[in-house]
Amino acid sequence: MRVACPLCGDRDSREFTPVGGAELVARPAPEAGAEAWDDYLHNRVNACGPSQELWYHGAGCASWLVVERDTASHEVLGVTLAREVAR
């Protein structure tokens, strides 16, 4: 697989660590309640199709990335710095 890091360019997937759904970007407030925290930590859409994922470019620029990827075709639809998504 190839992932186009916004900083480093098109790279081999061995440089990255996929971490899971991009839901992890939106951390609930401490008082958000059990349901919000349960969703945040455990519940994922796991779509067959376009999905938002978190990848870490650990062997490159050390950026956390939000990768939009079609889980059926494996097509990468877009890569954004997670820092920008989180803001």
Next chain:
Amino acid sequence: MRVQGRGHALDRGRSLPFSFDGQMMHGHPGDTLASALLANDQRVIARSFKYHRPRGLFSAGPEEPNGLVTVRGPWGPVPNQRATMAELYEGFCAVSQNRWPSLGFDVLGVNDLAHPWLGAGFYYKTFMWPPKFWLKLYEPFIRRAAGIGALSREHDDTPQEKAFAFCDLLVIGGGPAGLMAAREAGRAGKRVILCDEQSGFGGRLLGEREEVGGMPGHLWAAGVVAELEAMPNVRVMARTCVTGVYDHGTFAAVERVGEHLAKPGADLPATCFWRIVAGASVLATGAVERMVAFPGNDRPGVMAGGAVRSYLNRWGVLAGPRVAVFGGGAGVARTARELAAVGLPPVAVIDSRAGAEAPEGVEAPFFAGAQVAAVQGRMGVQSVTVQAGRTREKIGADVLAVCGGWVPQVQLATHLGAKPEWRDGLFLAPDGAVPGMVVAGAAAGLAGTAEALRSGAEAAVKALGLTGDVELPEAEDGPREEAPHFVDLKGRAFLDMGNDVTVKDIRLAAQEGFARAEHTKRYTTQGMAPDQGRVSGEAAMAVLAEATGRTLAETGLTTHRPPFAPVSIGAMGAGGRGKGFAPVRETTSHAATVEAGAPMVEAGLWYRASYFPREGESTWREACDREVRMVREAVGVCDVSTLGKIDVQGPGAAALLDLLYTGKMSGLKEGRVRYGLMLREDGHVMDDGTVARLGAEHYLVTTTTGAAGPVMRHVDFAAQVLAPELDVQAISVTEHWAQFAVAGPRARAVLGAVVQEVPDLPFMGCAAVDVAGVAGRLFRISFSGEAGWELAVPARYGAALWAALVAAAEAEGGGAYGMEALNVLRIEKGFVTHAEIHGRVTAGDVGLGGMVSPSKDCIGKVMSQREGLADGPHREQLVGLRAVGAVKALSAGAFLFDEGAEATRVNAQGYTTSACWSPTLESGIALGFVKDGRARHGERMSFVDHLRDVRTVVEVCDPVFLDPEGTRMRGPVEGEGNWGSPSLKAAAPLVREAVEAGGVQLSVLEPRPMFAVLPLGGAKVTLGGMGFPAPGESAAKGVARLCWWGAGQAMLIGAEPGRVKGAAVVDQSDAWVGFALEGAGAAEVLARLVPLELETMADGAVARSLLGHMPLALVRTGAGFALYTFRSMAGTAWGELEHALRGVAARA
């Protein structure tokens, strides 16, 4: 037998002796093992997989299902090599497989007599009961009876290489279509890679007598290859099989580099496993001639018609003088004419089509609308029975050439999941099956050379969006074949010859309900042999279609998956041996430690001293006990450089650490250190360590050795994703500092020997110190329970400081201690490591619930307060365990039960995590977790280690076995050092002589200042006239170069920056080691280790990536590359680079 006047591949002037099954034979340069064996009239090459039937060659190419042999190559025996692909060299040695005692007489040939009972599903039905017979009886029997080549069971030392390549267009297959595609793209200036799995380019042109552009086809092909090889933008790769298609234009290919040579050079790899990244691709893999299933079609001498022509034209060989030809179409006439042309017209021409006409100009008995009903001759064809209508005729023959029609090789086009479609009588790849791939030539179902040439050129134009005219050479057209898939007559007709699958087996599968293609395959093993059913798959599906009353289009083909051709595990795992798999990280005390005779223990990739044996000590325990007593009674020195160290700076640093740690780090005073606990967001403990506040906005975080990487990632996550609003920078400084623990009642005296003015630090205090003239850092922390300090200096001084500390400690009655003693010391104190914080425990479980600050949020806090995780009697809590009675050696991983309870899982009250013999307490002790353990101190429990069969009684106690008040480590310390005014000599990180090979030079760069420049507050940072570099770039001024080094970070190399406005500056001079790789082939060498497109990098361009498994910062310099990797791994990096350099040079 050889035929004069044919065989353009051969150098007949030279003779090559070789051996097959110990028999000496002769061939010529240009021969394959297959052609040479046929020339020596060796008809039986192998015994079949299940029935041990004698088998000969069916094909002349990579699709060969029968001719598998073991080749005794330069690196040892290699099983299952295709005789058709093995290039002959002087002294070539091959042996046949799956026979005992010999090919001629095989004891298990009796299986063939039992064939009525050995059909599909035989194993499933027969070896069912009783289940326990499987392991001891059935499986060994089946393994011996069925099989192909056997492994040698020797360690495999075959040198294997891997490499990365990038191109605009990958052309797979070098026949007429592939050559035209490569030529078009090459002439257009595109970067092209052309691969063909054979040793020569030309595909079918090598086996046919055809003219292309007014010259013999094989000469035209050679001319195109010469033109391509002269183009700097084209890489021509013979002997390279593309084996897999993966996502986003990634391809796997295996190149035979030295495997086919008699005496490969010392550094030459056997194979190279390529990962090719291509913008577009042309699939020009051609077609293979398929088998027709008729009774007796597996006899040695039954061969594909195209193979008979190839052997004749390319290698000047006929498998026998009397050839019968069978098929239905152009191939029949073509084969008959070729034979007639060398004066050996066929003994029979059998055309399955009713009303077919005899080939012109061939004097031979002709049968139209006829079939082959039987083939006689067990060890080789003797005669063929032809059935035309109701009459049968037996005709004497040595060879039966079967022209079954051509099957497009679309496997690679369907690796991403598309299914081949049945169109116009062929299984073809659907459009868009692989993004960016265009299928051309016979692989696209086209017949004839002219069509192949045209479609190849057009494929390149389409794949790359080229414009302009295409110049097409003149060539022949070829009509299509119309041969049957199978002949429905009585007798055993084989489909998959590799796995001995017959027409009857497929029908049986359909009858028993395994009627879908994938089910039939699994039930019968059709298509699962090394050739993956290349010549039999379509015919097998035709039999299935007929048996199930469906069309072939409805039946489909079975799924193609990588690899397309057999790939050895060694080739796939190239580069993954030894240090290539796990780089060795060495601390600065490594050499001295080895010299002291200390055995090493691996901690992650690090090597650490286990213990330092002294004279008279014969076991590790003696050394360990002595080292523990040494620390408790005098002083010990231990290298703790492997602990992760992260420098955190900026106005937001305190807030970031508050988010990361359970404790309130923002409240930490400057010059103080605090123990910290990090949770995962799910509420469990992730890691522990210390945080030191070095300045108002400057912290130093330490992590455990094993968690250094994950914690750095976690810090990046918190800073970039959870709190992007914070103005903070974090960078690992683990490699820059050498750090040593000095612990024990005499520790201060040892410090005083190397630090002239030892500051009076309180427990958990820190300060900058002058270590014999070197700027160092001193932390008063303890992991042993004794008065303790950790002293850090830049790594270049590490070796010198270690020597000075050990000498000073020995003068005080102490010395160096290793991991064994360190572990005992911390168990005695109840300090946890990852043995305890193993991922399922909370802060409360390890007795540190009080460290979770109530006044702020932190990662994991919300979840740690869930009902199930919150502290309480339902939790398993950390306890100490002391052995009671005679058995005193406790172990980790044992279960704990109430006394008298049965030792079963449901009764378990807890388990042990760490155990040791405590020389201080003179008792076996352990740490573990027990349900409601804190309330059970004083209770006795039974201790059961099922694995080591240890059963004893233990007493639960506080996990702090020693000095629970901590007076030893916190209390006042005494002892003035004997200041010996030592001088700390700087050591080079790595000393290696420069090496040169193949015009590429590798050398270690002189150490130069390196400072990380970390902008804060969004300032536009400039430095000595250099602007802050954009990603992937650098700026140079004089001897200094400011390189982009990662997200929001830069590295100044070659100069000291002093204070920089708007940026934190962190010294990294000792963290990285630089190498220079220079010369025209430098990129080619680096392609063995670095997954980057290097050729296109501009001068001064920078990339962060990997060197094998090691972190890499790479700067393109005029003459080559400057490469930086971690200091601790420099030895491994050098070894890997030198290996790559020599491997590439050996190809020249």
